[in-house]
Structures are given as C-alpha cells and as structure tokens.
Amino acid sequence: MNAKKVFFTLALATLTISLTGAGEWSGYGALELKGFEESPAFNGQENSVGIASVFEPQYYQDWKDGYRAFEFSPYFRWDSLDSERNLVDVRELSYLYVEDNWELKIGVSKVFWGVAESQHLVDVVNQTDLVANPDGEDKLGQPMVQYSLITNLGDFSLFVLPWFRERTFAGEEGRSRSALPVDLDNATYESSAEESHVDFALRWFHIIGNFDIGLHYFRGTRRDPIFSVSEDGSKLFPHYEQMDQIGLDLQYTQGGLLLKLEALGRETESEDFSAAVGGFEYTLYGIANSAMDAGLLVEAHLDSRGAGAPNPFNRDVFVGSRLTWNDSADSSLVAGVFYDWDLGSLSTRVEFEKRIGNSLKLEVELQRFSDIDEKDPLISFSRDSYLQVTLSRYF
Amino acid sequence: MNLTRTSKTLAFQMAAVFMALNGASAEPSEERGLEIAKEVDLRDTGFGDMKAEMEMALQNRHGDVSTRRMSMKTLEVQGDGDKSLIYFDQPRDVKGTAFLSFTHKEGQDDQWLYLPALARVKRIASNNKSGPFVGSEFAYEDLSSQEVEKYTYKYIEDREIDGKNFLIVERYPVDRSSGYTRQIMYVEEERYIVTKIVFYDRKDSLLKTLDFVDFNQYLDKFWRPNEMVMENHQTGKKTELSWSEYVFSNGYTDRDFDQKTLRNIR
Incomplete structure (x- = not known):
C-alpha cells in the first residue's frame, strides 16, 4: 500500500526532526502479563500466559505560548502470542494552529466525543484498536483536517478525514477473538475509493449553564465492519459500509451528580438503526471521614436492533463503582458489571491502578464473562476471562 | 482608614x-x-491575568517526599470568580492532564478535566471542594x-x-x-x-x-x-x-x- 509507505516515510522524517528539535520528549514503556482463566475455545488459539510490551514516546514542541504546536507520538506493541497484536502505529503527528476565534489541526490525531463511561457510543472519528484492549478504549491515529470556529453560540467543527483506518482484530493464535478469525488482508468496501474515501463530520459543542451538549453529523466509512464468512467457512471478511450518522452527547452536572446521555441514528446500506446509552454518576466525597471518594455509576444501553444487534451492549445495564483514594500514589479502583436483561449474560470488569514512586505505574485489570448466552455477541469471548497486570515506566 | x-x-x-x-x-x-x-x-x-509554575512536595509522616509539577494560568473575571487552568507535568504518568475551573462568587464552580490518554474532556462534579488536590494537604477550596x-x-x-x-x-x-x-x-x-x-x-x-x-x-x-x-x-x-x-x-x-x-x- 503506497499511502502506508508515505505515512511511515513521513513518520520517519518526523522522528528525525523530533530527535534534533528543541521540543520535549515524554512517554512510557509498559510490560503486560495476561493470564486466562480457562483454556481457549477455538482451534489455533495459544494456551499460555501472554506477554506484551508497549512503547509510546511523545514529542511536543510549541511556539507562541502554545498557539502553534507540533506533536508526534508513535506507538509500538509487541505480543508474545499473537502476531496480529504486533503493531506499529502513529497515534499523533499533527500541527496545530490556534487563533482567537478559530483553530486548525492538520495531521494524524485523536478526537473524543461523548460523556458515557461504560460504552463510547458516539465516539466514531478514530478507529478502535481492539487488540490493545478489548474494552475499546484504545484508538488508532486518524489522519484529519480539523477546523473549529469558536463562537458565542458554541464551537463548530468540521472534520475532513482523507484516509480510513481498518479496525484491528486478534489473529488466529490470539485470545478474545470471534469463533472464526478475521482475515485482515481481504477487507472489502462499499465505496470504490476503499480506504481512501474522504469522510466528513460536523460537530457542534456548547456549554450552557450546567449542560455540556454536543451534536454531530458523520458521513463516510463506517468504523465497525460487517462480516461475511469465506467460502470454505474458515474465516471472516470484514466489509466496511458507508454510513450517515447523527448523534447527541449531553451531560448535566449538578453538585455530585452527573446525568449523561449519548444517542445516535445511523443509516447504512444493510441496516438503519438507533442506539443510546444513558445514566448517571454520583460521587460521595470524603467517605467515612477519610480522603476517599466513592462514585456510583449506572448506565443503560439500548439498540433498536434488539438482542440481535452485533454490538454486545444492546439491551444491557451497567452498574459500577469508582473508588478514588486521593493519596499521593493516585490509587483508584473501578469495578462494574454489564448485565444483559434479555439474555442474562454478565460481564464484569475491575481496574485498579496506583503509582509506585515517581515514575512507575501498576495496573491490574480483571475481565470476567459469566452466563454468556449463545445469542450474545460476547459468546466467542466466553472462555476468555482474564487477569492482566501491567507495569509501566513513564519518562 | x-x-x-x-x-x-x-x-x-x-x-x-x-x-x-x-x-x-x-x-x-x-x-x-x-x-x-x-x-x-x-x-x-485589577491584576488582570497571571501565570506561574508550581512545585508541590508532598511529605508523609515518615518524611518520604513525592513531588508534583504544574503550571497555572489565571484570568481575573470582573464581577465573578476567576478562571484558572492548571496543567500537570509531573509525575509523568499524569503528564498532559489539565484542570479548568471557573469559580463563582455564588453557587457552585464549574470544573473540567482533560484526560490525555483518551483525548477526553470531562466535566466533573464541583462539590468536591473539601477533597485533597492531587493527594496533597491542600483541598480544592484552599487553592481556588x-x-x-x-x-x-x-x-x-x-x-x-x-x-x-x-x-x-x-x-x-x-x-x-x-x-x-x-x-x-x-x-x-x-x-x-x-x-x-x-x-x-x-x-x-x-x-x-x-x-x-x-x-x-x-x-x-x-x-x-x-x-x-x-x-x-x-x-x-x-x-x-x-x-x-x-x-x-x-x-x-x-x-x-x-x-x-x-x-x-x-
């Protein structure tokens, strides 16, 4: 792929500039150990503790007190079990130009839309990096031109996305994959322009009193592919459709209470649907006369496609808690359960983190699937309950 | 007088x-x-606006010290509380995190947090004034x-x-x-x-x-x-x-x- 070559040549040139520039390097290197509770479900999947290492340096240089800025952040991951989990990516390679009432960002960057905690429904600009973590919080860098106009009536942003990034999936040897592995070399597209289809998005964001409100329209390549089974029935081919999407993200903040809603309507060639996630987060500060905070999170997930939706969070409720120690190690614990009220499937997630000394961070992550129904999209992960321990060193 | x-x-x-x-x-x-x-x-x-570098040394009762480095910008707002933006530089795992607050003379303040790992801006509850600021002995209300x-x-x-x-x-x-x-x-x-x-x-x-x-x-x-x-x-x-x-x-x-x-x- 030529565009890919251009991309990496550019990245290499940037690296050279960065190494000789007057800006600042920071970043982290991490070592992950991941053990699974059960033996794998499918043929070909490796059955041992997985080791992965990640290196993500970041270079930043600004001028005019941050009104002009250059940022570069490559990302490297190596995985002991699954070659599809090895990844070299450019998370950020951008130039930012800020003026009083507008700003422009050109290059590879990351954009977040949304307010919910348990699912990032309307966050569609960047492709999800599913192999970094199956929770969908990691994103690939997205080439873009982003122009924002800042007015008294809110911020209006136009995104032009000239290159599409395919979703990453675990390979045949990897855990947390579909029953049939995804063939990443044979993705197909609805658009004849394939991955060079130019996608567009418009977004309005405004803060009105206690409300933070965002509206968007997206026209372009759908980030989540649909799949077809190969003729020999051995693998899945991802197919990327075009979509038109409108979406809303809304948060109301009052005292310790946050009320949240994300909703979208989407039209594609194969289906039209709407989906929403909404709920609340309530935080109690200084519980039991300590410095600790405890938060309660409740979010409901709805999808007009019902139990047949390819998204596992279609008719689910999420109940979770966040404990923040407010100590010098910034210790925190987030624990939550997704319950599918149609199918009864349970998915539990616990994340703990704390800093050790000034530059090390320990993260422990537990993901557990239980009572997963045959009809639930999570069924293929049902034997992939895992415990992951990550130690990162920041610089 | x-x-x-x-x-x-x-x-x-x-x-x-x-x-x-x-x-x-x-x-x-x-x-x-x-x-x-x-x-x-x-x-x-009438100071208008201000910026400064901050270094916090957190010392526990055994004398162990951990440090935080931040920079702060403040804008004086006529007729209301100030606006301020705090950017974290150290410890490195929170580098890039930024905290925006609009204080008000009456009623609750408005606060937003930027989380760099997700590139996410999050409006946060502002009744946490008595809570410790970055694990220090300063409460939010002491610094606002x-x-x-x-x-x-x-x-x-x-x-x-x-x-x-x-x-x-x-x-x-x-x-x-x-x-x-x-x-x-x-x-x-x-x-x-x-x-x-x-x-x-x-x-x-x-x-x-x-x-x-x-x-x-x-x-x-x-x-x-x-x-x-x-x-x-x-x-x-x-x-x-x-x-x-x-x-x-x-x-x-x-x-x-x-x-x-x-x-x-x-």
Missing part, C-alpha cells in the same frame, strides 16, 4: 475599642471582619479563587507578631460542602496580605495550618508568596507548594480558558 502609620499605642487603644464593641454587640466585629476581607480583596483587584462572598467574617483582635501588626479574622464558609467550620486568618496590616490561615474541620477540631512565605511584589501592587506550606496537624503530613516564574499581564482572554484550550495545552 489608613492603619499603616498607626502607632503601637493607638493600635492598642483601637484594639480595646474593638474589644469593647465586640462585647456590646456581635455586629461591629462582623462588619470589621468583612471590611478587612474586602480590603484584602480590593488590594488584589478566594472570593469575599464565599465566607462570613468576624474580626477577633489585633496581634503584634515580630514587630508587625496583624488583624486576626475568623471566617466561616458559606457553602455547606466545605470541609471547614471556620478558618482563622492572619492579615498583615501593613500590606493587607494574608500570611497564615488556621483551619478547623467539620467537628471544629484544629486540622491544618497554612503559612504564606516570602512575598514578592508584582506590577508595583500585587503581593504573591514564593511558598505556601500546609501542615496537617491530625495526620502529621505536610505539603510545600513553591511558586516560581510569576508573569502578569499576559493578555489572556476567555479563549485561553475554554475547553478547546484545555484540550490543546501540553
């Missing part, structure tokens, strides 16, 4: 007068307290803009310390989510600057002492400390906050304190 040239004798006489008034009715001492708070505020009005309207006041006495006269004023937080019942402020009469605050917790037990050390004057008017030392008497922990590279008159506008800028700052 110009108290700076008041002689010692006169100060004593005045203190006696105030004490007498104090005995006669609660009101004069409250009026006097408010008057002092307003004068402190007035003398710090000190608006006159956020407290009621009571003048206690004049006290001479090291040859300088101090106005001792007690203040009581209006907001019920405050972690304090009262604070005792030491206002240095000559410059009308607060040099010490003693905090009492919700049970009215002595909690913390904050000392403002080593003041410099900027723009020929505004006094800023180089160091703020917060000592927690109940836990034995201590946080030293050092300020450096104060710069005033940067020409900041609301634009430098919006959620776009919060996202861009590194």
Whole structure:
C-alpha cells in the first residue's frame, strides 16, 4: 500500500526532526502479563500466559505560548502470542494552529466525543484498536483536517478525514477473538475509493449553564465492519459500509451528580438503526471521614436492533463503582458489571491502578464473562476471562 | 482608614475599642471582619491575568517526599470568580492532564478535566471542594479563587507578631460542602496580605495550618508568596507548594480558558 509507505516515510522524517528539535520528549514503556482463566475455545488459539510490551514516546514542541504546536507520538506493541497484536502505529503527528476565534489541526490525531463511561457510543472519528484492549478504549491515529470556529453560540467543527483506518482484530493464535478469525488482508468496501474515501463530520459543542451538549453529523466509512464468512467457512471478511450518522452527547452536572446521555441514528446500506446509552454518576466525597471518594455509576444501553444487534451492549445495564483514594500514589479502583436483561449474560470488569514512586505505574485489570448466552455477541469471548497486570515506566 | 502609620499605642487603644464593641454587640466585629476581607480583596483587584509554575512536595509522616509539577494560568473575571487552568507535568504518568475551573462568587464552580490518554474532556462534579488536590494537604477550596462572598467574617483582635501588626479574622464558609467550620486568618496590616490561615474541620477540631512565605511584589501592587506550606496537624503530613516564574499581564482572554484550550495545552 503506497499511502502506508508515505505515512511511515513521513513518520520517519518526523522522528528525525523530533530527535534534533528543541521540543520535549515524554512517554512510557509498559510490560503486560495476561493470564486466562480457562483454556481457549477455538482451534489455533495459544494456551499460555501472554506477554506484551508497549512503547509510546511523545514529542511536543510549541511556539507562541502554545498557539502553534507540533506533536508526534508513535506507538509500538509487541505480543508474545499473537502476531496480529504486533503493531506499529502513529497515534499523533499533527500541527496545530490556534487563533482567537478559530483553530486548525492538520495531521494524524485523536478526537473524543461523548460523556458515557461504560460504552463510547458516539465516539466514531478514530478507529478502535481492539487488540490493545478489548474494552475499546484504545484508538488508532486518524489522519484529519480539523477546523473549529469558536463562537458565542458554541464551537463548530468540521472534520475532513482523507484516509480510513481498518479496525484491528486478534489473529488466529490470539485470545478474545470471534469463533472464526478475521482475515485482515481481504477487507472489502462499499465505496470504490476503499480506504481512501474522504469522510466528513460536523460537530457542534456548547456549554450552557450546567449542560455540556454536543451534536454531530458523520458521513463516510463506517468504523465497525460487517462480516461475511469465506467460502470454505474458515474465516471472516470484514466489509466496511458507508454510513450517515447523527448523534447527541449531553451531560448535566449538578453538585455530585452527573446525568449523561449519548444517542445516535445511523443509516447504512444493510441496516438503519438507533442506539443510546444513558445514566448517571454520583460521587460521595470524603467517605467515612477519610480522603476517599466513592462514585456510583449506572448506565443503560439500548439498540433498536434488539438482542440481535452485533454490538454486545444492546439491551444491557451497567452498574459500577469508582473508588478514588486521593493519596499521593493516585490509587483508584473501578469495578462494574454489564448485565444483559434479555439474555442474562454478565460481564464484569475491575481496574485498579496506583503509582509506585515517581515514575512507575501498576495496573491490574480483571475481565470476567459469566452466563454468556449463545445469542450474545460476547459468546466467542466466553472462555476468555482474564487477569492482566501491567507495569509501566513513564519518562 | 489608613492603619499603616498607626502607632503601637493607638493600635492598642483601637484594639480595646474593638474589644469593647465586640462585647456590646456581635455586629461591629462582623462588619470589621468583612471590611478587612474586602480590603484584602480590593488590594488584589485589577491584576488582570497571571501565570506561574508550581512545585508541590508532598511529605508523609515518615518524611518520604513525592513531588508534583504544574503550571497555572489565571484570568481575573470582573464581577465573578476567576478562571484558572492548571496543567500537570509531573509525575509523568499524569503528564498532559489539565484542570479548568471557573469559580463563582455564588453557587457552585464549574470544573473540567482533560484526560490525555483518551483525548477526553470531562466535566466533573464541583462539590468536591473539601477533597485533597492531587493527594496533597491542600483541598480544592484552599487553592481556588478566594472570593469575599464565599465566607462570613468576624474580626477577633489585633496581634503584634515580630514587630508587625496583624488583624486576626475568623471566617466561616458559606457553602455547606466545605470541609471547614471556620478558618482563622492572619492579615498583615501593613500590606493587607494574608500570611497564615488556621483551619478547623467539620467537628471544629484544629486540622491544618497554612503559612504564606516570602512575598514578592508584582506590577508595583500585587503581593504573591514564593511558598505556601500546609501542615496537617491530625495526620502529621505536610505539603510545600513553591511558586516560581510569576508573569502578569499576559493578555489572556476567555479563549485561553475554554475547553478547546484545555484540550490543546501540553
């Protein structure tokens, strides 16, 4: 792929500039150990503790007190079990130009839309990096031109996305994959322009009193592919459709209470649907006369496609808690359960983190699937309950 | 009233007068307290905007120290509380995190947090004022803009310390989510600057002492400390906050304190 070559040549040139520039390097290197509770479900999947290492340096240089800025952040991951989990990516390679009432960002960057905690429904600009973590919080860098106009009536942003990034999936040897592995070399597209289809998005964001409100329209390549089974029935081919999407993200903040809603309507060639996630987060500060905070999170997930939706969070409720120690190690614990009220499937997630000394961070992550129904999209992960321990060193 | 040239004798006489008034009715001492708070505020009005580097040394009771580095920008807002933006540089795992707050004279403040790993701006609950700021002995409310309207006041006495006269004023937080019942402020009469605050917790037990050390004057008017030392008497922990590279008159506008800028700052 030529565009890919251009991309990496550019990245290499940037690296050279960065190494000789007057800006600042920071970043982290991490070592992950991941053990699974059960033996794998499918043929070909490796059955041992997985080791992965990640290196993500970041270079930043600004001028005019941050009104002009250059940022570069490559990302490297190596995985002991699954070659599809090895990844070299450019998370950020951008130039930012800020003026009083507008700003422009050109290059590879990351954009977040949304307010919910348990699912990032309307966050569609960047492709999800599913192999970094199956929770969908990691994103690939997205080439873009982003122009924002800042007015008294809110911020209006136009995104032009000239290159599409395919979703990453675990390979045949990897855990947390579909029953049939995804063939990443044979993705197909609805658009004849394939991955060079130019996608567009418009977004309005405004803060009105206690409300933070965002509206968007997206026209372009759908980030989540649909799949077809190969003729020999051995693998899945991802197919990327075009979509038109409108979406809303809304948060109301009052005292310790946050009320949240994300909703979208989407039209594609194969289906039209709407989906929403909404709920609340309530935080109690200084519980039991300590410095600790405890938060309660409740979010409901709805999808007009019902139990047949390819998204596992279609008719689910999420109940979770966040404990923040407010100590010098910034210790925190987030624990939550997704319950599918149609199918009864349970998915539990616990994340703990704390800093050790000034530059090390320990993260422990537990993901557990239980009572997963045959009809639930999570069924293929049902034997992939895992415990992951990550130690990162920041610089 | 110009108290700076008041002689010692006169100060004593005045203190006696105030004490007498104090005995006669609660009101004069409250009026006097408010008057002092307003004068402190007035003398710090008109700075426009400011930026500074902050270094926090968090010390536990065993003497182990961990440090935080931040930079802060503040914009004075006429008729309301200040806007401020704090950017975290160290420890490195939180580098890039930024905190935007709009304080208000009345009602709750507005706060947003930028989380760099997700490139996410999140509006956060703002009734956490009594919570520790980045694990330090400073609560959010200790560092946020000190608006006159956020407290009621009571003048206690004049006290001479090291040859300088101090106005001792007690203040009581209006907001019920405050972690304090009262604070005792030491206002240095000559410059009308607060040099010490003693905090009492919700049970009215002595909690913390904050000392403002080593003041410099900027723009020929505004006094800023180089160091703020917060000592927690109940836990034995201590946080030293050092300020450096104060710069005033940067020409900041609301634009430098919006959620776009919060996202861009590194």
